[in-house]
Every structure is written in structure tokens, then in C-alpha cells.
Amino acid sequence: xxxxxxxxxxxxxxxxxxxxxxxxxxxxxxxxxxxxxxxxxxxxxxxxxxxxxxxxxxxxxxxxxxxxxxxxxxxxxxxxxxxxxxxxxxxxxxxxxxxxxxxxxxxxxxxxxxxxxxxxxxxxxxxxxxxxxxxxxxxxxxxxxxxxxxxxxxxxxxxxxxxxxxxxxxxxxxxxxxxxxxxxxxxxxxxxxxxxxxxxxxxxxxxxxxxxxxxxxxxxxxxxxxxxxxxxxxxxxxxxxxxxxxxxxxxxxxxxxxxxxxxxxxxxxxxxxxxxxxxxxxxxxxxxxxxxxxxxxxxxxxxxxxxxxxxxxxxxxxxxxxxxxxxxxxxxxxxxxxxxxxxxxxxxxxxxxxxxxxxxxxxxxxxxxxxxxxxxxxxxxxxxxxxxxxxxxxxxxxxxxxxxxxxxxxx
Numbered sequence: 001x002x003x004x005x006x007x008x009x010x011x012x013x014x015x016x017x018x019x020x021x022x023x024x025x026x027x028x029x030x031x032x033x034x035x036x037x038x039x040x041x042x043x044x045x046x047x048x049x050x051x052x053x054x055x056x057x058x059x060x061x062x063x064x065x066x067x068x069x070x071x072x073x074x075x076x077x078x079x080x081x082x083x084x085x086x087x088x089x090x091x092x093x094x095x096x097x098x099x100x101x102x103x104x105x106x107x108x109x110x111x112x113x114x115x116x117x118x119x120x121x122x123x124x125x126x127x128x129x130x131x132x133x134x135x136x137x138x139x140x141x142x143x144x145x146x147x148x149x150x151x152x153x154x155x156x157x158x159x160x161x162x163x164x165x166x167x168x169x170x171x172x173x174x175x176x177x178x179x180x181x182x183x184x185x186x187x188x189x190x191x192x193x194x195x196x197x198x199x200x201x202x203x204x205x206x207x208x209x210x211x212x213x214x215x216x217x218x219x220x221x222x223x224x225x226x227x228x229x230x231x232x233x234x235x236x237x238x239x240x241x242x243x244x245x246x247x248x249x250x251x252x253x254x255x256x257x258x259x260x261x262x263x264x265x266x267x268x269x270x271x272x273x274x275x276x277x278x279x280x281x282x283x284x285x286x287x288x289x290x291x292x293x294x295x296x297x298x299x300x301x302x303x304x305x306x307x308x309x310x311x312x313x314x315x316x317x318x319x320x321x322x323x324x325x326x327x328x329x330x331x332x333x334x335x336x337x338x339x340x341x342x343x344x345x346x347x348x349x350x351x352x353x354x355x356x357x358x359x360x361x362x363x364x365x366x367x368x369x370x371x372x373x374x375x376x377x378x379x380x381x382x383x384x385x386x387x388x389x390x391x392x393x394x395x396x397x398x399x400x401x402x403x404x405x406x407x408x409x410x411x
Contacts, residue, residue: 109141109237113233121186123173127215253268344384
């Protein structure tokens, strides 16, 4: 039996070699389908790892507080619905909220992140791609990020026009590598640069802003420039110890609810909760896109079936000769099923190779870092082989059922 199967495989390979162009078009759908599925899943896994690395870099005990724009009440009526009556909305965090978080027992450090609108102008002209964030001296330690040059904001900088820049902001505003002591204009006032952050790891689809483009100024200055209208979109908090993370987060929720009359509507998330939320969203998107990409494998199966039907028609004489010398219907069936399987398997292997090439290109030219696992490679290759078996069945049955005399009469 093994010799028969080996002969079928050899025959399938020879058929591919003889009809290279037709075989290429037949395998193309499988190649695209396998490469697409592996690449999409690899990108999703890579982003998960990047977000996980970012959260671990900041620390699992980092707590984030931000507005939950739409939050459903967990209580339901007798009809099982909690439609409009169970929905609450929350605006941006306020100075009162920032103070309430600072006073929570167990909080070691906290820093607000306040978006401050306005035009920034430096030595290279207007800075259009960045943003200004009002914050406090604890931010650098909360982000666990070091500075390449200078120092971060200190308590002595409160009320002064001091600024710390991300790498991209420094490059865009000034023509020098070390712009310490240089100035830029914001809201018509002159700000002095006292520090430059090291490069932040940019994570695609992360909930965090790309701080490489940011300009950090004291939060009280931010409020003064905007007449206390600048929205605080997030507060970062670190407890005294990692063991207290969940307890401190719960106390922060209670403090904010008390400040807002019993229901603040703010989201208070620990590092693990942030990771779980991000992973669940990414998993859903990955499955959706991978499912769409997998449809191309089904389309390619139809292409394989059509080409194999043509091949059966063209090889009637060969089928007749084989049956005349004693080949059984089962052997003819096996021959054509193996040939279609060889075609789809080759397409799958080429698709795997293409996905690794795409992986390298994405790592070189983008911030994405796809992660290809052996499980998805085996699964995609197995599915490509299954496509060949399933869609090769009809042509193989047609070949096996041919009458040998009619087949010999054909040219």
C-alpha cells in the first residue's frame, strides 16, 4: 500500500511540473489564504505581547483611572432588560477627582494626564503632530521611563513654564540633538526644555498615547493656560505595595463615587485588568479577520476542484489504459485525490513561507512585531491539505467511475 501511495504522490508531483502555469493559478488561492490567516493571527499575537510587555514594563501594580463614556448598570428589571435606565455617562476627570485619588490610603504616587490644546511653535516652525500633556512630578516613575538628557519635572517646577519632551517632539521642534535649555512657544508663552525622555516603545492599538510625540508641562500651568477647562483623560496611580493593588483600586472607586454623589462612572483598572481587556478585544478582532481570510481557502478549494475536473477530462485516455491493465476504481480515486492533496499542500507550504517573509517585512518597516506560533502554522497547513482532499473528491470520483472502453476511445 505504501508503494502505491508513493506512486500517487510521485504522479501528483510530475503533474504539477508538467502543468506549471495551471498548477500555479490553482495553488494561488491556497497560498493567499494560508499566508493571510497566519499573518493576521501572528499580528494579533504580536500586539498582545507588545501590550503585555508595555504593562509589565510599567508594572502590574499600576492603576489607571479614566472616564467610562458609556457604562451599563449591572442591575436588571423583571423583564431582564436594563436599557436606558441602566446607562450612565461620565465626563472628564476634574481637579476634585485628582485630589480625591491622591488622598486615598495606600496611594504612594499619582499623576494626572491632562490634554492641553493650543499651538506649539519651535525652531522648526509649528509642531502639528504632537500634543501637550499637563502632569505632575510622579509621572516619570509611574511610567518607569528614564530620561536620555536632563531631568523630569520636580515640585519646584510647579507654576513655572518648564517642559520635558518625547523623542519625536524634540526632533520636530529643534535642529539640535540635545535641546536642553532651548525654548518653544505655547499659548503665547515661552517654555524652557529641561529634559528629553528615552524612546518609548510604541504599541499599535494600545490604549495609551504615543508619548514620543508628547510635551509634558506642569499640570497647574496647563490648568492656568486653559482657564481650568483642559480635560484630564487619565490618572495613573501606584500603591505602596503590589499586594495592595486590588484594595487600593477598590478604595479609589469608592472615593470617586463619594465625590460624585454615589456614582462616578469612572473606570478604575489594574494592570491585569487592562491586559485582559486589551487581549479580549484583540482576540475578537483577530478571529473576525482570520475568519474572513479563511474564506479564500474555500474559494481556492473550488478552483482546485474545477482544474482537477479539467484534468480528468484531458486524461481520459490515461485512465482507460490504467483500467485496462488492472487498475481498480479505488486506485484511480486514490491517484486523483493524492494529486489534488499534493497541489493544496504545496500551496500551503508556499503560503507558510510567504507569511514568514511578510513577518520580516512588517518587523523592518513598521512598529508591528508579529509572532508566528507553530500551532497556527500546523493548523493552516492542515486546513490547506483538507481543502485538497475535500474538493478533490468529486473529480476523483468522476475519474474512478469512467468506463475503460469509452476512456480508451477518447483522444
